[in-house]
Amino acid sequence: MLRSHTCGELNETNIGQEVQLCGWVQKSRDLGGMTFIDLRDRYGITQLVFNLETDKALCEKARELGREFVVQASGIVSERSNKNAKIATGNIEIIVKQFSILNPSEIPPFTIEDQSDGGDDLRMKYRYLDLRRNPVRKNLELRHKITQSVRNYLDQQNFIEVETPVLIRSTPEGARDFIVPARQNPGHFYALPQSPQLFKQLLMVSGFDRYFQIVKCFRDEDLRADRQPEFTQIDCEMSFVEQEDILQTFEGLIRNTFQMSIGVDLGRVERMTYDEAMHQYGSDKPDTRFDMRFQHLNEQMKNSGFPIFDQAEIIVGIVVKNQSEMTRKQLDQLTDFVKRPQVGASGLVYVKYNNDGSIKSSIDKFFDSTQLLNVLKSCSACEGDLLLILAGHKDKTLKALSDLRLEVAGQLGLRSTTEFKALWVIDFPLLELDEESGRWFAKHHPFTSPKSEDITLLESNPGKVRANAYDLVVNGVELGGGSVRIFDKGLQEKMFEVLGFTKEEAQHQFGFLMNAFKYGAPPHAGIAFGLDRLCAVMGGSDSIRDYIAFPKNNAGKDIMIEAPSTIDNKQMADLGLKIAE
Amino acid sequence: MLRSHTCGELNETNIGQEVQLCGWVQKSRDLGGMTFIDLRDRYGITQLVFNLETDKALCEKARELGREFVVQASGIVSERSNKNAKIATGNIEIIVKQFSILNPSEIPPFTIEDQSDGGDDLRMKYRYLDLRRNPVRKNLELRHKITQSVRNYLDQQNFIEVETPVLIRSTPEGARDFIVPARQNPGHFYALPQSPQLFKQLLMVSGFDRYFQIVKCFRDEDLRADRQPEFTQIDCEMSFVEQEDILQTFEGLIRNTFQMSIGVDLGRVERMTYDEAMHQYGSDKPDTRFDMRFQHLNEQMKNSGFPIFDQAEIIVGIVVKNQSEMTRKQLDQLTDFVKRPQVGASGLVYVKYNNDGSIKSSIDKFFDSTQLLNVLKSCSACEGDLLLILAGHKDKTLKALSDLRLEVAGQLGLRSTTEFKALWVIDFPLLELDEESGRWFAKHHPFTSPKSEDITLLESNPGKVRANAYDLVVNGVELGGGSVRIFDKGLQEKMFEVLGFTKEEAQHQFGFLMNAFKYGAPPHAGIAFGLDRLCAVMGGSDSIRDYIAFPKNNAGKDIMIEAPSTIDNKQMADLGLKIAE
Secondary structure (H helix, E strand, C coil): CCCCCCCCCCCHHHCCCEEEEEEEEEEEEEECCEEEEEEEECCEEEEEEEECCCCHHHHHHHCCCCCCCEEEEEEEEEECCCCCCCCCCCCEEEEEEEEEEEECECCCCCCCCCCCCCCHHHHHHCHHHHCCCHHHHHHHHHHHHHHHHHHHHHHHCCCEECCCCCCECCCCCCCCCCEEECCCCCCCEEECCCCCHHHHHHHHHCCCCEEEEEEEEECCCCCCCCCCCEEEEEEEEEECCCHHHHHHHHHHHHHHHHHHHHCCCCCCCEEEEHHHHHHHHCCCCCCCCCCCCCEECHHHHCCCCCHHHHHCCEEEEEEECCCCCCCHHHHHHHHHHHHCCCCCCCCCEEEEECCCCCEEECCCCCCCHHHHHHHHHHCCCCCCCEEEEEEECHHHHHHHHHHHHHHHHHHCCCCCCCCCCEEEEECCECEEEECCCCEEEECCCCCECECHHHCCHHHHCHHHCEECEEEEEECCEEEEEEEEECCCHHHHHHHHHHCCCCHHHHHHHHHHHHHHHCECCCCEEEEEEEHHHHHHHHHCCCCHHHHCCCCCCCCCCECCCCECECCCHHHHHHHCEEECC | CCCCCCCCCCCHHHCCCEEEEEEEEEEEEEECCEEEEEEEECCEEEEEEEECCCCHHHHHHHCCCCCCCEEEEEEEEEECCCCCCCCCCCCEEEEEEEEEEEECECCCCCCCCCCCCCCHHHHHHCHHHHCCCHHHHHHHHHHHHHHHHHHHHHHHCCCEECCCCCCECCCCCCCCCCEEECCCCCCCEEECCCCCHHHHHHHHHCCCCEEEEEEEEECCCCCCCCCCCEEEEEEEEEECCCHHHHHHHHHHHHHHHHHHHHCCCCCCCEEEEHHHHHHHHCCCCCCCCCCCCCEECHHHHCCCCCHHHHHCCEEEEEEECCCCCCCHHHHHHHHHHHHCCCCCCCCCEEEEECCCCCEEECCCCCCCHHHHHHHHHHCCCCCCCEEEEEEECHHHHHHHHHHHHHHHHHHCCCCCCCCCCEEEEECCECEEEECCCCEEEECCCCCECECHHHCCHHHHCHHHCEECEEEEEECCEEEEEEEEECCCHHHHHHHHHHCCCCHHHHHHHHHHHHHHHCECCCCEEEEEEEHHHHHHHHHCCCCHHHHCCCCCCCCCCECCCCECECCCHHHHHHHCEEECC
């Protein structure tokens, strides 16, 4: 071992000991006859001291050390005169007797500090240097902690981790597959899995009973911000269970993970149906850290002579507590916000319930104070509160108010990244209609089981069929989702029919699962969590990229290693492929 | 939950309880007025009992159950009159009051028994049924145990598991890469990693200090028996360490893994240099469960008038204890064995040291008894032992005798799959000469550090340079290997030069690592274990395929899902590719 201790562990109890440390030069200061060097490793920072008077040669050599040089130093642990309470090793320093440069360093292209001066692109190109920064490394340490605690919990619950193959068969349903030419079978291709869905269902057919896997998945999508072509799932499946068992088991998992990884007691995970969530929050992944539920105002405000309301399919508002004194400018900014094309509302109505009991609104012309007071009362607004109202087409307006709710809450500091609120959203619709093609698509996937009481609606009213499907939402982010699966061959065939598959198409794409179901498939259900997103939420970040060691950029490129790249003509020839003209 | 208990947990303490079980029908027997059904799940088998007299309808319904039907049954736990000591639940049975068929089953194409009547191909096609068999499932349970204990051990040792990317850049060195067309960058390709080697070294540059990952790797090789295009490694790297630290840390890992996963105390891991291993066993992965070391006999047996020995570069033998009475037929079979083209010897010489002190050999014509006695004594052979001798070209003969040694030991039962002997082979040669091209290749990989005392030989005598490289061998199987890495840019450039890379080639292929090394790379070293092989050795099998849930066959195909397969023309067009004519 080139060191006796790490740079994070020495303290007063070690005073007088001779130690040897290795690490990187974080910072160097010359103060009169002394030189101080902060030596850094993964575990912390320890101060090295050199005295020009007592050892001139050594001190002068130390003064030549540049930032990020790799150094091995030995000396005596001493008490600091000038203690630093901010770091664990702040009470001691090392009086260096000897040191050597293990490796010099060029001046790094950006500062290796918690707040770096490097821009995004530069830090991505030199990701190995960005990873030296504490906040970035801590993110990956958190990710490790999370996966360890997930594995240990599931292991204790009798789940077996089984690796499913990465080189599989392309099933052109849903997102696009990445494909891999099979050199030894010219004209044939493997595909990379978008999820291990079919394999985990086969494992249930095999009697594995409780399966999990933390596994890379791949989607060749047109990239948008914060999407990665490769991502990691915590993939789980159980046999002989009902929806309730899944909700309880994975509520256990998620609570344990928060407790073990970041010491947070998540509390009971609330439950809400999809319909409730849409009605009360206009979203199937509501942020429930704060209330601000939707107030449906059609009954009270429609047909009152205000044309915009009268023509609207829906009039819906939120009460913002204690914000009746919001300025004109702030309200204008919110109006601009809702009018952005991504949000898409045509305007914003406000009603201020002032502290003195008076009411001020942008629709005073159409509603008198009594009417408005009744509206406020029905929304449980108090003096000092502000009511914000949107109106228009139903789906669009719900979505716009949901966006506004999050925006306002963000401005008011109600979306703290250290507070966590978890929610099961249940009873999702089984199908959704593609307006353009008029075809029904599986909202979750084609193996999701309809609620038994809704099966009769499959033909008569497909849009009304609810699924045994559930999402876990934390702080307004969907962290996982799953469903009870169809395990009956007949129902599965019916489902393919509703989805517009011919028998041949169904057989071609999912034949091996259908075949497996002939030999005694057990009732089963499962769930998959997005690990990258789980880490980001637990770490309090919006960006999954912060929790991936070597992420790709928004164009799907790794600019550090320059991938993707061209390949040799010989490699192309070996694969029997040509670039199309 | 559709069950109150599993099929493996009920015993006398549960007698009288009402329980509900789910599982598959393993076996059904009608004995007079009774029907007995063995219900199976992952956890065990429980006997269900139906009585024709007490409930005719139920019993008759039970008699219609076929093999592998999925059943839910409830009833009362009762003591068995006819106990079965072989299974955990053998003292009880369930007097069934009610049951339902959750799913019927067609007759499976082979029997779901420990010894199945299904051939390899059939069991691969219906792998989901093969996985129902106890021995197959137990293999995967062992794999899970192994990975769990590996992760927990490394976590306790402060290692961080970091996921490295799967979509990387092709580096056409070593084996062939699988490549992945990048649809959004026409003409560009990702490659699947053969190992995370470069990334783990970058993580050391990043100061991660201790990294590990259990990770899928990919090699597009011409397949041979027991090779898989995708395989799993336990990949590890440490900073600020020397070879000794690696050997100790991972001896700890491997001992802990054996202890925790299969309850075996592996004992101290012996060490042997590559040169010793080749000299004493003719192999760099000797099986040390038994002795039978090589006896080098040039000095005593050359130039004695036996032309084959006189012309041989090397004369080398093994003493087989207590086998002087081996028959002519057995010796002929061994001679046939060494003459097989895969082994390649031209013949086999034997010397029997009989129990009565007499000597009988196949070379009596050229050596008298005194000469042979001296040879036997020098080999520490005793009365009753057999000396087997090969002679010829050095490398070929060592290899052939190594094969013979394993064959003989196998025949004598010296290679028990429940006995384990681990060995570090160290001081591998850094380079090996490709006879054809006259080029030197890195025996391990181009980042492996030469022993510092041998660096001066790099130019003068490259073949003599030893590396800081090590393999872990258990029972004659290489389970892992690694090396201390070069962390000095100058030495790395020198190494590329010796390997015949131009500056441009080195920059093109490994530029990003070389660039990273400019910014303070720490001394580092690592190792990677083959998880599939580790499982096979610990499970006592020769075949890694037994420890993979969904393996590919020797042609690289998954015959269950029929991968690889053709893809849509549209997919090809999207990728900008054409099949070459």
